[in-house]
Amino acid sequence: MNIVGISACTVGIAHTYIAQEKIEAAAKKAGDNVKIETQGTIGIENALTDEDIAQADIVILAVDVKISGEERFAGKKVIKVSTQTAIKSPNKLIEKLHELGRQ
Numbered sequence: 001m002n003i004v005g006i007s008a009c010t011v012g013i014a015h016t017y018i019a020q021e022k023i024e025a026a027a028k029k030a031g032d033n034v035k036i037e038t039q040g041t042i043g044i045e046n047a048l049t050d051e052d053i054a055q056a057d058i059v060i061l062a063v064d065v066k067i068s069g070e071e072r073f074a075g076k077k078v079i080k081v082s083t084q085t086a087i088k089s090p091n092k093l094i095e096k097l098h099e100l101g102r103q
Contacts, residue, residue: 001032001101003094004052005060008039008067009083016040019062019086026090030098036060039067048072058101060093062086077101 005023009015020036027034037048050072053059059073061080077100086093 001030001057001098002055003027003032003034003058003060003097004036004048004056005034005062006037006039006048006067006069007062007083007086009064011041013041015064015083015087019083020046022087022090023060023062023093026094027097029091030094032094036062039063044068058097060086060097 007016007019007023016038017040020038023036024034035048035052036046038045053072056076059076059078061067061078062083062085063080064083079097079100081093
């Protein structure tokens, strides 16, 4: 499965990057392709391209704040969770994405 997403926390530092790492590790463990854009205090990093989004089967938004560019995902299956959920239960989160992807 091809997964793309965004992580962003209220402070824009630690949880943004921890959520990104946890999601990427769990997705790779499940055999998925994954790319997570971060929107933190230093701006957007690892930006998703139009091609990344077009090839995505599902989008995950692990966010605690308003993000920029959410409209890019129009027409895609999108799941939104807190950064805490992504950090504490990344494997369950990826399982849920697989279930949604099959629907």
